[in-house]
Amino acid sequence: MKFPATLTTLALFCVAGLSVRAQDDAQRVMEAMKVRMQGAKVYDADMRIKVDVSFMKVPESKAHVHFEAPDKTTIDAPGFAMIPKQGADLSAAKLLSQPYVAVSAGREMFQGVMMRKITVIPSSESSEIAVAVVYVDTTTMTPRKVVSTTRKGGTITAELVYNDAAARVYCLPSYVKLRFDIGSFQIPKTMSGDFENSTKEAPKGPQQATVEIWYSAYRIR
Amino acid sequence: MMLAALRVELAKVFSKWRTFIGFIAVGLLIPIIVLAMGKEGNQYFSFATQALSQTFDFKGNLMNGYTVAYIVFGALYIHIPFLVTLVSGDILAGEATSGTYRLIFTRPVKRSTIVTAKYIASMLYVNMMIVWMAILAMVLGVAFLGTGEIVVIRSQITIIAEHDALWRFVLAYSFSALSMMTVASIAFLCSSLVENSIGPIMTTMAIIIVFTIISAIDLPMFDVIRPMLFTNHMTGWKLLFDDPVPWPRVFTSASVLVGHMVVCFVAAQIIMQRKDILT
Amino acid sequence: MNVIELRGLQKHYGTFRAVDGLDLTVRQGDVYGFLGPNGAGKSTTIRMMMSLIRPTSGSITVFGESLHHHREKILRRIGAIVERPDFYNYLSAFKNLELVGRLSGADVSRANIMRVLGMVSLDERAMSKVKTYSHGMKQRLGIAQALLHNPDLIVLDEPTTGLDPQGMKDIRDLILALSADHKKTILLSSHILPEVELTANRMVIINKGKAVVEGMVNDLLNAGKMKVTIETDESASVRTALASTPWVGRITGVTEHAVIMQLDRAEIADVIQHLTAASIHIHSVVPVRSLEDYFLSLTSEAV
Numbered sequence: 001m002k003f004p005a006t007l008t009t010l011a012l013f014c015v016a017g018l019s020v021r022a023q024d025d026a027q028r029v030m031e032a033m034k035v036r037m038q039g040a041k042v043y044d045a046d047m048r049i050k051v052d053v054s055f056m057k058v059p060e061s062k063a064h065v066h067f068e069a070p071d072k073t074t075i076d077a078p079g080f081a082m083i084p085k086q087g088a089d090l091s092a093a094k095l096l097s098q099p100y101v102a103v104s105a106g107r108e109m110f111q112g113v114m115m116r117k118i119t120v121i122p123s124s125e126s127s128e129i130a131v132a133v134v135y136v137d138t139t140t141m142t143p144r145k146v147v148s149t150t151r152k153g154g155t156i157t158a159e160l161v162y163n164d165a166a167a168r169v170y171c172l173p174s175y176v177k178l179r180f181d182i183g184s185f186q187i188p189k190t191m192s193g194d195f196e197n198s199t200k201e202a203p204k205g206p207q208q209a210t211v212e213i214w215y216s217a218y219r220i221r
Numbered sequence: 222m223m224l225a226a227l228r229v230e231l232a233k234v235f236s237k238w239r240t241f242i243g244f245i246a247v248g249l250l251i252p253i254i255v256l257a258m259g260k261e262g263n264q265y266f267s268f269a270t271q272a273l274s275q276t277f278d279f280k281g282n283l284m285n286g287y288t289v290a291y292i293v294f295g296a297l298y299i300h301i302p303f304l305v306t307l308v309s310g311d312i313l314a315g316e317a318t319s320g321t322y323r324l325i326f327t328r329p330v331k332r333s334t335i336v337t338a339k340y341i342a343s344m345l346y347v348n349m350m351i352v353w354m355a356i357l358a359m360v361l362g363v364a365f366l367g368t369g370e371i372v373v374i375r376s377q378i379t380i381i382a383e384h385d386a387l388w389r390f391v392l393a394y395s396f397s398a399l400s401m402m403t404v405a406s407i408a409f410l411c412s413s414l415v416e417n418s419i420g421p422i423m424t425t426m427a428i429i430i431v432f433t434i435i436s437a438i439d440l441p442m443f444d445v446i447r448p449m450l451f452t453n454h455m456t457g458w459k460l461l462f463d464d465p466v467p468w469p470r471v472f473t474s475a476s477v478l479v480g481h482m483v484v485c486f487v488a489a490q491i492i493m494q495r496k497d498i499l500t
Numbered sequence: 501m502n503v504i505e506l507r508g509l510q511k512h513y514g515t516f517r518a519v520d521g522l523d524l525t526v527r528q529g530d531v532y533g534f535l536g537p538n539g540a541g542k543s544t545t546i547r548m549m550m551s552l553i554r555p556t557s558g559s560i561t562v563f564g565e566s567l568h569h570h571r572e573k574i575l576r577r578i579g580a581i582v583e584r585p586d587f588y589n590y591l592s593a594f595k596n597l598e599l600v601g602r603l604s605g606a607d608v609s610r611a612n613i614m615r616v617l618g619m620v621s622l623d624e625r626a627m628s629k630v631k632t633y634s635h636g637m638k639q640r641l642g643i644a645q646a647l648l649h650n651p652d653l654i655v656l657d658e659p660t661t662g663l664d665p666q667g668m669k670d671i672r673d674l675i676l677a678l679s680a681d682h683k684k685t686i687l688l689s690s691h692i693l694p695e696v697e698l699t700a701n702r703m704v705i706i707n708k709g710k711a712v713v714e715g716m717v718n719d720l721l722n723a724g725k726m727k728v729t730i731e732t733d734e735s736a737s738v739r740t741a742l743a744s745t746p747w748v749g750r751i752t753g754v755t756e757h758a759v760i761m762q763l764d765r766a767e768i769a770d771v772i773q774h775l776t777a778a779s780i781h782i783h784s785v786v787p788v789r790s791l792e793d794y795f796l797s798l799t800s801e802a803v
Binding site for chain 2: 180
């Protein structure tokens, strides 16, 4: 029968068309966010960093971030600070600063809000990120969660909050919570010289770190 | 009369060259350690945190005076007991060796007063040694390397904020003074039992070594006695660099050490009261 | 007033009795000789008096008070050398005296310390470390530390050991001056018996932890047999003259010009009379009771 074949072809064209349309739409969303992000040519912000690693006790530290377009990010600290190498420089912006392909991945509830899920695949071979899933709050057009898989096989999850209305315009968050793998860790016994049996054992196997960063006092130009 | 007796004992202690061995040794060692850590200390820290350096950037002056003071303290802590016993082990037995028990115990002063004065002199020496070590480590460390966070590497890495460091050092050095006074008390007791000063020195060091080994060997049969060993509690100063500080454990360890001191002092008093001076 | 009273003093080391029921009395102003052979218990007794050793039983009363109950009060009034004087060798003589003086509540001013060192002729070496001192100098320093706090009772255990003859004389003169001029009571233990004989007015001889004899030196030396030297040019005739008498057995020595005999004081006159009757010319008769002789006679008997 010709009818099923026609219908199938038509359906395929519709799906393809829809897919193309969906991809176009996802790409548009990401591009729109990218434009907003690029609107902040230069900005400074104060950072408060809290690191949670199972085998470490680290005090909260203060730092300062300075950004100059297109991709120069400097983070300084007056004293001690542990700055995560990935994610502290506002991962979504860095992700979108290189060529990428965005594909719609549906919708999902996150923190009580229905988010648009968009898979972003960097086109550049030099990108550290292999693929990222961005949860976009379409009401504010801001990325609320980014799950990035690195080329080395690790996963970085970033949850973003935007309480500063002025900064939100440029998709600059007031709070980021990062979770990522840090591999196995062991402190050599001879280094610690610690023969106390009552202290807890160092954790074995791959470990995870959670880093919370509060951004404040944005100065955006 | 106690003040007069104490003054006499301190004059004797600080007239002997062996008293200054400890001060000189610490005075030579600490600058060497501070200089060495200053030059190559960052490697020390990098070695411990190499797994983290791939995911974190460490900002700040980590190999600073406070961290070095902590490291120096931990390194010297093992050896200070020997320096302590040099004086405490000699303070009674040395009188027997030199025959001067006859000189002091024929004075119109209670024996208990003289023994107490000797004990206090011994404890003052210990505290002066610890203060010297503390001042030297902190002053030299900060002068050469500045201040910063303390990096404490044990079974976990603890980074103590700079503003949170000084009170911990004060308490840690106070605790270590308590630990060393316990060692001195044991040497003092041994000194009351014999008539030459080498015996108490070697005996006290042997006790410390044996108890430390028992504390370190993780066998169930030692679990019962381990909490009673003073060596198990001497390292309580490290707890003051935990976050949060386990205060109940600190107080327990301090109490055990004070208990040892009291027992040793009382025992030495009883021995000296009953002792016939035959030398 | 009795300065020292020992009653029934005992010190046992296991089954060995170092002091075995010792009684003695030292009166105020005495220079009291405390004698005995080696191992008699002298040092043990002195150590008990100075509260270095605890008695097994018995009582020690000094200045009328029990040593057990008033130790510090009593020791404040005693200065002593107990056996060999030992000091802090790494300190100077001056510093040693300053330190022990503080414990005794003495005047530790420079002037007083130098005065006492001057008494024992050590003032010029006051600042030298004791380790550079000879034995004699340490002995003198020992006496100095015993005198520093101006005690009422001075206990001297072998004070002249190691001193040269001049040093011995100096110490002897010092002891006599302390007794006569400063009214000190002195307990003097010594093996140098002539020294005791020249300085002591009362004495005790102990053996095996017990007092063998106690009393005035002169009375003790004059009692019993004494050595009598009869100086004569007819020594050979003396033996002949005494041959038929019981005194012939008392002849202990004959020289060309003297005959030595052991006689009781009461017998001397009779012997002289007998020899004179035998027409023997006698130049002199010298009765001598040496302390050494007396000491040996008592302690060897006791053995």
